Amino acid sequence: MAPTYELKGLRKVFDDGSVAVDGISLTIEPGEHVAFIGPSGAGKTTLFRILNLTLRPTAGVVRLGGVDVSGLGESELQKARRRIGTIYQQGNRVGRLRVVHNVLAGNLGRWSTTKAFVSLISPQGVDTARRALGRVGISEKLYARTDELSGGQQQRVAIARVLVQDPDIILADEPVSSVDPSLAASIVTLLRDLSAESRKTLLLNLHSVDLALASFPRIVGIQEGRILFDLSPEKVTPEMLRVLYAGDDEAIDIERLNEILSVSGLCRPIRK
């Protein structure tokens, strides 16, 4: 089977001259779970926007399932995008809508505009939405207003929406940065379990280094648009993390990291 993604020499320079991605080459196999970490401004979100085909790179090659996406026309791109579900920190939920509508918006790529519009008045496939919410543990919130849910529940709505979309690839950009650490861990575990169940490829950007190291078999450290390391968590050393976050000491909560690492046994303790 062709790799899910093959990236070669990817570069993104924005119009104002800022270089967000600066030569990234990477292969992701089907069903892999990978966490991307790195300081603010490293280029993680830009990379994910290139991966979900909403942003064209300035240079380099993206192969999706063996196909060079630069050769795709608009309708083929649309089709390819449907295979990719993106979970944003905020943004792809409409707060004032009921949960059911936000979840069913996962169908938008497939439905005609008319059907999507009708679904705002008389929800199509309410059972589908209820099932998806059941899988993320909040089926009772079907008719709640989305902006009246807690941050963690809203994240679950975003996951349920991606489940309805049923993509081959899930890209989650900081999916848990607005929820408390224990809830963050449970949402990340939920994403991993749901992806594993249906063999989806799962890529996450995570601010929380401890969560990334404790939960993912492959860790990619991004700094200034480049890959600093691409390793299994037990090979990630304290020095590497220090270099990755140089000048951004606040990013790592060393005590919490060690607490988790001592339980998971995935990585050696980190010293300040």
Ligand SMILES: Nc1ncnc2c1ncn2[C@@H]1O[C@H](COP(=O)(O)OP(=O)(O)OP(=O)(O)O)[C@@H](O)[C@H]1O
């Ligand atoms: N639309 C844009 N126009 C110009 N510059 C941009 C644009 N989007 C991002 N950048 C710049 O590209 C760089 C990488 O930004 P990006 O959002 O990818 O970083 P990030 O790693 O996701 O950061 P964070 O951890 O804070 O989310 C930054 O310097 C940012 O200012």
Ligand SMILES: [Mg+2]
């Ligand atoms: Mg970002």
